[in-house]
Amino acid sequence: MILLLVLAFIGMALFEAPGLVRRRWWRELAVFAATLGLAFMLSLMRVIGVDLPNPNKIITLLVHMFLNVLPT
Amino acid sequence: MVTVLEKGRISSLHLTATIAVFIIGTSVLLPPARDAKQSEWLAVSAGMIMGLLYNAMYVMLAVQFPGRIPIEYNDIIFGRYLGKAISALQLWFAFHLGSLVLRNISEFFVSIMPETPIIAFAVLMMLVCASAARNGIETIADCGPLIMLICFLTLFFDISLGMKDIKVSNYLPLLNMSLNKFFRESYGAASFPFAETVIFLMIFPFVKKREELMTSTLKGVFLGGAFLILEIIRNIGVLGQIEDIYTYPTFEAVRLIDVANIVTRLEIAISGVFILTAFMKLSALFYVTVLGSAHLLKMRSYLPLVLPVGSMMILLSLINFDNVVENIEFAARIYPVYSFPFELLIPMISLLVAKFRRLSINKLSSE
Numbered sequence: 304m305i306l307l308l309v310l311a312f313i314g315m316a317l318f319e320a321p322g323l324v325r326r327r328w329w330r331e332l333a334v335f336a337a338t339l340g341l342a343f344m345l346s347l348m349r350v351i352g353v354d355l356p357n358p359n360k361i362i363t364l365l366v367h368m369f370l371n372v373l374p375t
Numbered sequence: 376m377v378t379v380l381e382k383g384r385i386s387s388l389h390l391t392a393t394i395a396v397f398i399i400g401t402s403v404l405l406p407p408a409r410d411a412k413q414s415e416w417l418a419v420s421a422g423m424i425m426g427l428l429y430n431a432m433y434v435m436l437a438v439q440f441p442g443r444i445p446i447e448y449n450d451i452i453f454g455r456y457l458g459k460a461i462s463a464l465q466l467w468f469a470f471h472l473g474s475l476v477l478r479n480i481s482e483f484f485v486s487i488m489p490e491t492p493i494i495a496f497a498v499l500m501m502l503v504c505a506s507a508a509r510n511g512i513e514t515i516a517d518c519g520p521l522i523m524l525i526c527f528l529t530l531f532f533d534i535s536l537g538m539k540d541i542k543v544s545n546y547l548p549l550l551n552m553s554l555n556k557f558f559r560e561s562y563g564a565a566s567f568p569f570a571e572t573v574i575f576l577m578i579f580p581f582v583k584k585r586e587e588l589m590t591s592t593l594k595g596v597f598l599g600g601a602f603l604i605l606e607i608i609r610n611i612g613v614l615g616q617i618e619d620i621y622t623y624p625t626f627e628a629v630r631l632i633d634v635a636n637i638v639t640r641l642e643i644a645i646s647g648v649f650i651l652t653a654f655m656k657l658s659a660l661f662y663v664t665v666l667g668s669a670h671l672l673k674m675r676s677y678l679p680l681v682l683p684v685g686s687m688m689i690l691l692s693l694i695n696f697d698n699v700v701e702n703i704e705f706a707a708r709i710y711p712v713y714s715f716p717f718e719l720l721i722p723m724i725s726l727l728v729a730k731f732r733r734l735s736i737n738k739l740s741s742e
Contacts, residue, residue: 315682323679331679334672338683346690355694358471359705366712 304350312343380669380677383513384583387591392519393659394572394595399526399602400656401479402568404626404649405706406607408560409619414550416607421561423600426569429718430596433572434589436726437579444577445725446670452728459671461721466667468717469574470684473660474691475706477501480653481692482699483623487646497689500657505685507658508665509678512581515658522651523598529648530602533641534609536632541612559711566711568603569596570718577663622699661688 316339323332349355385393408418440448445465450458481496507515550557575592582588606625610618613628621627626649630642665684669677696702 312686315686319679319682328675328679331674331676334674335679335683338680338687342683342686342690346686349690349693355690357694358691359695359709362713363705363709366709370712 305347308343308346308350312339312346315339380666380674381512381581383511383581385512385516385578385581387582387584387587389516389519390575390578390582390588391591391595391598392523393516393578393655394575394592395598395602396519396522396526396652396655397572397575397659398568398596398599399648400568400652400654401476401649402603403606403652404479404483404623405703406603406610406624407564407567407706409703409707411552411557411560412616412619413546413548413611414552414557415560415611415618416604417550418557418560419564419600419604419607421557422564423569423596423604425561425565426572426596426600427593429565429570430572430592431589432726433576433722434579434592436722436729437576437588438585439726439729441585442580444580444667444670446577446667448729449725452725462667462671465717465721466664466671468714469660469664469667470688471691472571472574473657473664474688474695475702476653476657476660477688477692478695478702480650480657482702483626483646483649486622486699494689494693497692500654501685501689503654504658504661505681507654508662509681512578512662515655515662516578518655522655525651526602526648529644530605533629533632533645534605536634536638536641537609537613537628540631541609542615543612545612545615563707563711566714566718567706569600570714572596573718573722574660574663576722577667578659622703661685664688 319335320332323335345355406415406419408415408422411418446462449462449465452458453461477497477500480500481493484496485491485493507518572592572595579588579592582591610624610628613631614621614624618624625645626642629645630640632641633639661684665677665680668684669680674680696705
């Protein structure tokens, strides 16, 4: 599974990065690298079994905080 | 300027069809206002009227700033820093909504093919939508009329073949609930799916004829709503009281169609509609997310963001819910409150500020 994940992300990098380097779009390359790195880190954490924070749980908590009329 | 990022332009017909299909997408799968039971169709009709008002407001806002997306005019309405924060929130809304749509459709696939892991469907669906988003708004909007035609043909055949199973007594008693509950349910129906078209604020600038914006938008909302209401009326008539027990009532109602043991198992035809409309909704949401993010980060093209944002959307769709019950619970109880600031508060404040301070496109270019 980890191997598949690494291969998929290497594939994505090879698909997008050469064109950006050729056009010398360094800002776009930086953003691409940062977002892809973030996506890779989060996916890797998910694959090796780290509990990622669930945004829906946070939203539910916020909604309950604002409106205590809703049943929990 | 937004034109640097996107050169495509769409016609009014394409906008109408795209909005109609966007509204049908996933709401036909998981119908809104389910707690209203047999009066669900009335609650959704009331929700559609609210949705038309919402959409009139969005168009009025878009007309104030022709050719600009919200990311651009948030800065002038709310100031530089607050504007950026609000733009980021709006992009989060589109991104999160996209992950919910992806989750809904892949969960539906898993209910048909229970042995397959959910990620397989999520990745495949996302690849198609990423390809659509890479090709720009013209490609996405071009699918609109065709998908809408398929939807309405399927609706016609489904309803005419299922007509003999409809029991009129299933519709009674009508409106046996408090007015309070009725309004809550119709507000829920307005927030999902009718007011989700708030993300079209980022697509309105690409429409060719600006004077037709209002009519084509409202026509689209009306067509999508009519489709949804007809499906719901059929579902209640066929399934009756047990309608809100099923996870996917439309699917179950079509499954019951049986004409002389020959015309059966038509549910796969309606699954086609589910997939096509979810594809449209997901690609529109995804496109808006990457285009807006690219604009916020001052990039020269949104294409480099497509793959990273797509993989993050898949990841978020996987961790969103543990099971489908949580999904329905979130859609019914939390979502109407959560979507309120994005669908009503921010556009309304933007419109009021722009009207009263007479902000417009001239102010934007002089900045």
